Amino acid sequence: MSREVLLSVRDLRVDFPVGRKTFTAVRDVSFDVYRGETFSLVGESGSGKTTIGRAIMRIHPASAGEIRYRDRRVSGRIDAASERLLRQKIQMIFQDPMACLNERAKIDYIVSEGLYNFKLFRDEEERKEKVERALRDVGLLPEFATRFPHEFSGGQRQRIGIARALVMEPELLIADEPISALDVSIRAQVINLMNRLKREKNLTYFFIAHDLSVVRFISDRIAVIHRGRIVELAGAEDLFARPLHPYTRALLSAVPVPDPDAEAGKRPAGYDPARAHDYSRESPAWREALPGHFVLGTEGEAEEWARGA
Amino acid sequence: MSGETILEVRDLRVSFSLRGRRLTALRGASLDLRRGETLAVVGESGSGKSVLAKTFLGMLDRNGRVDSGSIFFDGKDLAGYSKERDWLAIRGKRIAMIFQDPMTALNPLKTVGEQIREAAALHRGLDRAASRAVVLETLDRVGIPDPELRYRQYPHEFSGGMRQRAVIAAAVACRPEILICDEPTTALDVTVQAQILDLIKSLQRELGMTVLFITHDLGVVASVAQRVAVMYSGQVIEEGTVREVFYDPRAPYTWALLASLPQLGVKGEELYSIRGTPPSLFKEVVGDAFAPRNPRALEVDFRFEPPVFPVSDTHWARTWLLDPRAPRIEAPETVRRLRARLARGTDGPETAGGGGAATGGGDSVQGGAE
Numbered sequence: 001m002s003r004e005v006l007l008s009v010r011d012l013r014v015d016f017p018v019g020r021k022t023f024t025a026v027r028d029v030s031f032d033v034y035r036g037e038t039f040s041l042v043g044e045s046g047s048g049k050t051t052i053g054r055a056i057m058r059i060h061p062a063s064a065g066e067i068r069y070r071d072r073r074v075s076g077r078i079d080a081a082s083e084r085l086l087r088q089k090i091q092m093i094f095q096d097p098m099a100c101l102n103e104r105a106k107i108d109y110i111v112s113e114g115l116y117n118f119k120l121f122r123d124e125e126e127r128k129e130k131v132e133r134a135l136r137d138v139g140l141l142p143e144f145a146t147r148f149p150h151e152f153s154g155g156q157r158q159r160i161g162i163a164r165a166l167v168m169e170p171e172l173l174i175a176d177e178p179i180s181a182l183d184v185s186i187r188a189q190v191i192n193l194m195n196r197l198k199r200e201k202n203l204t205y206f207f208i209a210h211d212l213s214v215v216r217f218i219s220d221r222i223a224v225i226h227r228g229r230i231v232e233l234a235g236a237e238d239l240f241a242r243p244l245h246p247y248t249r250a251l252l253s254a255v256p257v258p259d260p261d262a263e264a265g266k267r268p269a270g271y272d273p274a275r276a277h278d279y280s281r282e283s284p285a286w287r288e289a290l291p292g293h294f295v296l297g298t299e300g301e302a303e304e305w306a307r308g309a
Numbered sequence: 310m311s312g313e314t315i316l317e318v319r320d321l322r323v324s325f326s327l328r329g330r331r332l333t334a335l336r337g338a339s340l341d342l343r344r345g346e347t348l349a350v351v352g353e354s355g356s357g358k359s360v361l362a363k364t365f366l367g368m369l370d371r372n373g374r375v376d377s378g379s380i381f382f383d384g385k386d387l388a389g390y391s392k393e394r395d396w397l398a399i400r401g402k403r404i405a406m407i408f409q410d411p412m413t414a415l416n417p418l419k420t421v422g423e424q425i426r427e428a429a430a431l432h433r434g435l436d437r438a439a440s441r442a443v444v445l446e447t448l449d450r451v452g453i454p455d456p457e458l459r460y461r462q463y464p465h466e467f468s469g470g471m472r473q474r475a476v477i478a479a480a481v482a483c484r485p486e487i488l489i490c491d492e493p494t495t496a497l498d499v500t501v502q503a504q505i506l507d508l509i510k511s512l513q514r515e516l517g518m519t520v521l522f523i524t525h526d527l528g529v530v531a532s533v534a535q536r537v538a539v540m541y542s543g544q545v546i547e548e549g550t551v552r553e554v555f556y557d558p559r560a561p562y563t564w565a566l567l568a569s570l571p572q573l574g575v576k577g578e579e580l581y582s583i584r585g586t587p588p589s590l591f592k593e594v595v596g597d598a599f600a601p602r603n604p605r606a607l608e609v610d611f612r613f614e615p616p617v618f619p620v621s622d623t624h625w626a627r628t629w630l631l632d633p634r635a636p637r638i639e640a641p642e643t644v645r646r647l648r649a650r651l652a653r654g655t656d657g658p659e660t661a662g663g664g665g666a667a668t669g670g671g672d673s674v675q676g677g678a679e
């Protein structure tokens with residue numbers, strides 16, 4: 001089965017100026033996202049996960065490396081057609097739906113904003129139709145179009161954020177922590193909705209998250225990022241069953257599970273890079289330690305971790 | 310594990326006046342906190358967890374008031390306290406609270422050490438040197454390296470995790486009997502959260518504190534608590550040991566809460582999700598507040614509020630399903646799977662006393678067929 005690579009990131013580096021110095025937020029990041037899959041990038045605050053999402057969206061420029069979408073390069077200097085393709089086919093859903101919805105605009109305008117920006121409708125009638133369809137797709141009533149964001153619950157607001165992305169008929173949705181701020185019950189609704197849309201519209205998701213437990217449930221593959229570098233990438237179940245990199249192990253063991261017997265006497269594994277690795281003679285590199293299961297480490301490490309798995 | 314009751318809350322009603330209208334945040338909440346335990350309070354946003362905790366400290370916002378009910382602590386009814394002077398003998402001294410956002414709890418203009426020292430001096434009547442020594446010892450105890458240096462630093466010089474440790478230090482420096490933690494780790498990374506949870510557990514053991522832990526994360530509950538109280542719309546609807554509530558939940562809302570957890574879901578299948586929204590707190594609730602969202606609700610649920618039904622000596626729930634006349638209603642698949650775990654190795658005898666209702670494995674949701 002050959003899978004189509006929809007998004008490809010190669011050796012990405014993103015630098016930020018800090019005074020006269022530069023701070024490298026993301027380094028040597030490479031991965032492919034296949035059409036139709038849910039690919040998740042998991043890491044803690046400051047690890048660079050949001051920066052990668054923003055580099056794909058061209059909110060931050062790539063300092064080195066390349067990002068390709070389908071057959072086009074979409075990083076660095078690009079032509080207007082590529083820019084247009086990117087702005088339409090890749091849409092973003094944000095963590096805090098409140099913050100990204102303009103409180104004084106009606107839902108109709110909020111959902112239509114992208115359509116207006118790219119003139120993606122022939123006439124008023126078609127625009128209205130598109131908005132209505134997007135609202136229905138996320139389980140909201142078309143009459144909500146005339147209301148304001150503050151009249152909606154958190155879960156409904158998150159749906160509006162999704163409708164606003166869907167109206168553009170995207171192929172790839174980048175979702176930055178779309179569910180971590182939601183209550184357990186609303187979270188389940190949004191997860192179900194996103195899974196249904198993925199099937200119905202053959203969408204591809206790039207999830208950015210810190211909540212590993214949710215990520216396992218929704219993802220096909222997961223990449224773990226630590227201090228700007230991806231340290232491990234594997235199929236979701238494989239990653240949970242056989243975490244290889246010591247950071248991944250620490251991260252997994254730190255997540256409390258809703259099962260009192262499993263939690264009793266559990267001791268989280270710590271991670272101290274200085275003690276876990278000796279990179280004085282050999283620098284870590286990206287390697288396939290087990291089939292389809294990649295780690296950042298030396299040859300010796302990769303072998304040792306794979307043996308222990 | 311079941312010590313005497315240190316704090317007993319009964320039928321507590323709290324309301325707020327809001328632009329001429331009355332919002333009822335607590336509608337007869339009852340809770341027992343036992344000496345030396347960690348009790349977790351869970352429930353969705355707006356269910357009243359923080360309001361409940363604030364009533365123990367006289368910290369309700371000015372537009373709020375206790376309408377009825379009682380909060381017994383050391384023989385006194387805190388629900389009747391009105392004078393700030395009375396509260397000063399309790400707040401921070403015997404019952405202390407830490408909040409979700411550690412930044413708001415610390416004064417940015419004062420060094421961390423001085424803030425904690427002032428609190429300790431005030432509550433424990435210590436002089437400058439003695440209180441300074443207490444602070445240094447406490448900073449060390451909560452795992453802040455280099456206490457001498459840290460004492461002289463300002464809050465912004467601390468990382469998120471260190472700041473939360475400082476807030477915990479401030480709370481425990483006064484040696485309170487009860488420590489209330491309101492979502493203390495929600496804003497933190499998971500690895501830092503694990504450290505803070507560990508810290509709270511060890512402090513509790515070493516200092517013999519009683520901890521009330523508010524959270525919406527059921528993983529955190531399983532990790533820190535011995536007992537759980539589940540809140541829905543201003544009431545505690547189920548209370549029991551963690552094993553009882555996780556493996557043998559009885560209230561439909563608790564079922565729904567557990568069934569909607571992705572961790573317990575089956576990949577590729579639809580997750581159970583609770584439809585609708587909680588009832589408006591401006592209106593009077595008739596019957597079981599969860600009934601409109603409960604696909605398995607009984608007719609009686611829409612008409613009469615369920616009383617408390619005991620399940621075992623340590624477990625009770627407010628649901629008509631526990632009435633002997635109730636029909637047999639199956640719990641969702643996820644909950645039935647959880648029930649199988651009850652039979653597995655127990656670490657406590659909580660199913661021993663249990664009266665009539667069998668709690669053992671299998672699928673016995675209240676027999677009682679006539």
Ligand SMILES: Nc1ncnc2c1ncn2[C@@H]1O[C@H](COP(=O)(O)OP(=O)(O)OP(=O)(O)O)[C@@H](O)[C@H]1O
Pocket residue numbers: 325326327332334352353354355356357358359360361370371372373525590
């Ligand atoms: N000062 C106030 N004035 C009016 N309403 C208030 C006030 N304080 C709290 N409430 C209301 O009381 C209800 C319970 O609030 P509370 O803060 O206890 O919820 P919670 O369970 O802690 O939720 P969360 O998980 O979001 O923290 C909410 O509807 C809230 O809006």
Ligand SMILES: [Mg+2]
Pocket residue numbers: 358359360491
């Ligand atoms: Mg709260």
